[in-house]
Amino acid sequence: MSQPVYISGMGIISALGDDWSLTHQALVHEKSGIKVLNHLPTNHQFLAGEVHKSNAELAQLCGQKDHYSRTILLGAVALKQALVDAGLENTKDVMFVNGTTVAGMDISETLLRKRQDDQPLDFSKFYQHDCGFCTDQLARSIGVKRAMTISTACSSSANAIMTGMRLIESKKAECVIVGGTDALSIFTLNGFNALKILDPEWCKPFDTNRKGLNLGEGAAYLVLESKSHLESRGAKAKATVLGYGHANDAYHQTASSPEATGATLAMNRALNKAGVSADDIDYVNAHGTGTNNNDSSELTAFLNVFGTKNKAYSSTKAYTGHTLGAAGAIEAVISIMGMINGEVYPSLNISEPMDERQPIQSVTSLKQSTIMSNSFGFGGNCTTLIFGHP
Amino acid sequence: MKTFIKSSAAIAGVNLFEEKSHSRPQLSEGGVINALEPDYSRYIQPRAQRRMGKLLKMSVATAFKSLEEAGIDIPEAIVVGTGLGCLNETEKFLDEIIVNEEGLLSPTSFIQSTHNTIAGQISLLKKCYGYNYTYSDRDNSFENALLDASMLIEEGHKNVLLGAADEITEMALNVMTANGCLLSKTGDKIFRQGEGAAFFTLVGEMTDVEFKATLKCNDGQLKESMSSWTEDQNIDLKNTLCYSLNPGSLSNIEGWGPTVDFSFIAGIYFTAMAIGMYLGHDYLTSQKHIDIIEEKPSRNFKSVLIHNGGIFGDHSFILLCRS
Numbered sequence: 001m002s003q004p005v006y007i008s009g010m011g012i013i014s015a016l017g018d019d020w021s022l023t024h025q026a027l028v029h030e031k032s033g034i035k036v037l038n039h040l041p042t043n044h045q046f047l048a049g050e051v052h053k054s055n056a057e058l059a060q061l062c063g064q065k066d067h068y069s070r071t072i073l074l075g076a077v078a079l080k081q082a083l084v085d086a087g088l089e090n091t092k093d094v095m096f097v098n099g100t101t102v103a104g105m106d107i108s109e110t111l112l113r114k115r116q117d118d119q120p121l122d123f124s125k126f127y128q129h130d131c132g133f134c135t136d137q138l139a140r141s142i143g144v145k146r147a148m149t150i151s152t153a154c155s156s157s158a159n160a161i162m163t164g165m166r167l168i169e170s171k172k173a174e175c176v177i178v179g180g181t182d183a184l185s186i187f188t189l190n191g192f193n194a195l196k197i198l199d200p201e202w203c204k205p206f207d208t209n210r211k212g213l214n215l216g217e218g219a220a221y222l223v224l225e226s227k228s229h230l231e232s233r234g235a236k237a238k239a240t241v242l243g244y245g246h247a248n249d250a251y252h253q254t255a256s257s258p259e260a261t262g263a264t265l266a267m268n269r270a271l272n273k274a275g276v277s278a279d280d281i282d283y284v285n286a287h288g289t290g291t292n293n294n295d296s297s298e299l300t301a302f303l304n305v306f307g308t309k310n311k312a313y314s315s316t317k318a319y320t321g322h323t324l325g326a327a328g329a330i331e332a333v334i335s336i337m338g339m340i341n342g343e344v345y346p347s348l349n350i351s352e353p354m355d356e357r358q359p360i361q362s363v364t365s366l367k368q369s370t371i372m373s374n375s376f377g378f379g380g381n382c383t384t385l386i387f388g389h390p
Numbered sequence: 391m392k393t394f395i396k397s398s399a400a401i402a403g404v405n406l407f408e409e410k411s412h413s414r415p416q417l418s419e420g421g422v423i424n425a426l427e428p429d430y431s432r433y434i435q436p437r438a439q440r441r442m443g444k445l446l447k448m449s450v451a452t453a454f455k456s457l458e459e460a461g462i463d464i465p466e467a468i469v470v471g472t473g474l475g476c477l478n479e480t481e482k483f484l485d486e487i488i489v490n491e492e493g494l495l496s497p498t499s500f501i502q503s504t505h506n507t508i509a510g511q512i513s514l515l516k517k518c519y520g521y522n523y524t525y526s527d528r529d530n531s532f533e534n535a536l537l538d539a540s541m542l543i544e545e546g547h548k549n550v551l552l553g554a555a556d557e558i559t560e561m562a563l564n565v566m567t568a569n570g571c572l573l574s575k576t577g578d579k580i581f582r583q584g585e586g587a588a589f590f591t592l593v594g595e596m597t598d599v600e601f602k603a604t605l606k607c608n609d610g611q612l613k614e615s616m617s618s619w620t621e622d623q624n625i626d627l628k629n630t631l632c633y634s635l636n637p638g639s640l641s642n643i644e645g646w647g648p649t650v651d652f653s654f655i656a657g658i659y660f661t662a663m664a665i666g667m668y669l670g671h672d673y674l675t676s677q678k679h680i681d682i683i684e685e686k687p688s689r690n691f692k693s694v695l696i697h698n699g700g701i702f703g704d705h706s707f708i709l710l711c712r713s
Contacts (some may be wrong), residue, residue, distance in 0.1 A: 043492045101504060109484065116488050123568035128560075130474055131505065132528030132660075148534045151475070151505035151526040159523065163538070170541050187480075190487045191500035248468075248513040248522040253501050263518055378501070379510025381522060 002273060004240035004376035005165045006225045006390060011078035011179075012216030012333045015049035016274035018061065018077060020085070024337060027345040034202060034214050040184045041110075046198055049321025050184055064141060069104035069128050070217070074326075075138045075181030082177060083142060086223035087235055094284045095173040096147040097163045098135040099156030099180030101325035102188055104128030109186045131204025134181070138187055151325070153377030154287075156180050157220070158328025161385055162244035174229035179221030188324065189215060195254065195364070203290035204349035205315035206299075206359045213289040216321020220329035230268025237390035239336045242370065245272025249380035253344045256297035262382035263287075263301035263374065270372065270384035271305075271380050278306050281386070282368035283344055285335040286359070287376045288315020289322050299355050300375065314360040318348035328375035328383065336387055339368045393540040394597040394713065395551070395557015396462075399455035400588035400668040401425050402656030403684060407455070412682045422558055423584035423657030442511070443478050445557040446630065447614045448587035450515065453553055457516075460591035465551035467521035467542050468509045471535035471599060473528050473660020475505035477559050517526050521547070527559045529702035532661040536708065540601060543594045553589035554661035571702060572658065574638060581636075581701055588664035590671070599674045602693075602709040609639070614704055616643060623709055631673065631691035633666045639699035648687035649677070649697075658701055663708060666696035670710045 015033025016026035026033060034049045047233035055073055059066035090117060106130045115121050127133060131149045139147040150159045157180025164178035192198050218277035230237055249262025271278060286298055316334050323330050338344055344366050347359040375383045400406045403415030403423035415423045430439055430447055433454040439447060458463060483499035506524040513522050525534040532554035539552040563583050566572050572581045588673040603623055607615035620627055630651040635658060641648060656665040673679060674694055677684040692712045
């Protein structure tokens with residue numbers, strides 16, 4: 001069992017809105033942010049959780065230049081909020097751990113398309129392509145020098161939260177800003193389409209007739225602090241990270257094992273690290289993408305960890321879409337919001353639950369003291385985080 | 391808790407993987423140092439080889455060789471650093487999207503394009519259910535993976551498989567050139583772009599070589615940071631061997647020991663520091679320089695600094711010592 005790490009501030013932007021209160025309003029009114037794509041220059045007509053703002057509008061919101069990738073602009077909006085929420089002004093000794101998968105892919109796509117129109121490529125403009133540039137630019141925007149980028153597919157930002165806690169535990173840092181950002185891109189949209197796991201309609205995680213996921217975009221960041229750092233600056237914690245669990249499923253490059261080996265290990269390791277029992281968990285924010293494979297594997301993991309007892313759980317991906325590298329942090333913030341407000345935000349769009357152990361299907365009041373959030377990704381990456389009250 | 395290196399393996403422009411005597415790498419068109427791919431069949435089945443791109447093959451082979459030499463079948467954790475990830479697969483899928491105008495596509499390249507394909511494939515082939523992480527921080531990707539791996543040893547892991555890999559494509563070469571990354575600040579040196587992979591088995595139990603620390607600082611802070619760091623680490627620069635990707639950037643420091651330029655071994659790329667750590671580990675284990683280094687310092691050294699400076703940005707150092 002470990003000492004908790006404190007969360008003093010959070011920032012969030014997704015299809016639900018560009019701050020905490022807009023996000024909360026959408027969640028309690030069961031209003032999904034998923035619509036037909038508007039900003040992404042694609043030939044496809046898929047539904048997606050797109051942030052309803054242009055790059056120019058995002059740039060204005062965060063004070064960055066609009067030639068930066070959408071991933072950076074989304075990140076900068078959430079990052080700025082997190083710092084203001086935490087009242088953190090001095091970032092000199094702060095570390096930044098960022099999760100992203102697409103980084104500047106949107107810029108690269110736009111540049112490459114020009115070649116199709118027989119225009120010569122300007123190679124100098126591809127400097128934004130890589131994950132490291134995205135993180136460095138975000139770190140510069142808040143005056144932070146020490147930064148790390150985790151790119152573990154859809155578990156990237158959950159892993160960033162875990163790394164933040166480990167850095168504080170090992171005394172390598174007293175304060176770490178953690179989270180992640182990913183914008184929608186032609187690359188990922190066509191990739192998931194080629195895998196045939198995009199639902200052409202609204203996704204319905206944990207429904208018997210689920211057909212796949214809707215993609216989404218966004219960013220979320222959390223300010224993590226040691227107790228002494230928090231107290232020395234007279235700040236107040238909003239929640240705590242109690243533990244983390246991490247495992248590899250070692251089953252398939254993209255699919256989860258039917259036995260849910262990795263997911264079960266991650267959940268059990270998190271319980272062990274947090275020093276709480278499975279019964280202590282009041283709510284689980286599932287990974288719940290809406291694909292056939294993920295949801296059945298994840299319910300097997302629930303059975304392995306919680307037994308046949310009905311546990312309050314839901315997937316909020318029918319609200320935001322699957323925001324890939326940002327999903328772990330976005331769902332951490334949404335889960336903590338629910339814990340603070342004593343509410344559970346439901347799994348939307350369910351008409352025929354796939355299991356007797358049904359997810360929460362409408363906004364429900366529930367006092368929660370300990371909650372769990374799952375994030376799984378390509379490459380077999382499984383991460384579970386446990387949060388509590390300060 | 392100290393971190394020790396038990397074994398290492400590397401693939402570079404110079405054949406470090408299979409041969410004891412080496413020859414200088416051939417430059418390809420455009421002055422690039424391409425990795426010399428070995429016979430992979432000892433480590434990767436032919437069927438699996440056909441499914442893997444160059445980056446993945448180099449990574450899996452060096453990872454497996456390092457584990458074999460350490461006598462470890464399944465590592466407790468896998469940590470990988472990559473600056474640009476699976477570039478060939480990424481470029482291939484992007485091209486397919488554009489050429490087919492978002493029509494029907496095969497998902498194969500997309501599946502293999504994520505940065506964590508390397509670490510994911512190793513865990514899949516080894517059935518390793520442990521910690522599995524991938525860092526992507528330009529020229530700091532390997533150093534961040536190394537920091538994490540040493541934290542895992544501190545946290546009580548008995549062993550960690552640590553590695554780094556990057557591959558070069560025509561596109562990447564064009565982008566690096568267009569952004570001035572391959573020319574030294576004074577314009578007098580052209581850095582050869584390269585590629586490669588290196589994997590290490592790190593352990594908590596004592597071996598011949600200890601990983602001591604890393605340092606990152608900008609050019610303006612170099613003198614000051616170096617002097618306090620060497621004091622903290624209790625090393626004497628004069629008696630420390632330095633393997634550098636860019637020795638010219640260290641000329642302002644006094645009392646510097648002998649410096650060997652290793653940029654010709656694998657060329658310059660975001661995770662080339664891992665090749666330097668391979669050379670440092672090799673030297674400290676055998677107390678012999680690799681044969682193709684022309685001006686070999688004659689003394690024996692108990693500590694080695696690996697250095698990357700001024701090419702992509704900040705200075706970065708990795709310190710290894712003989713236990």
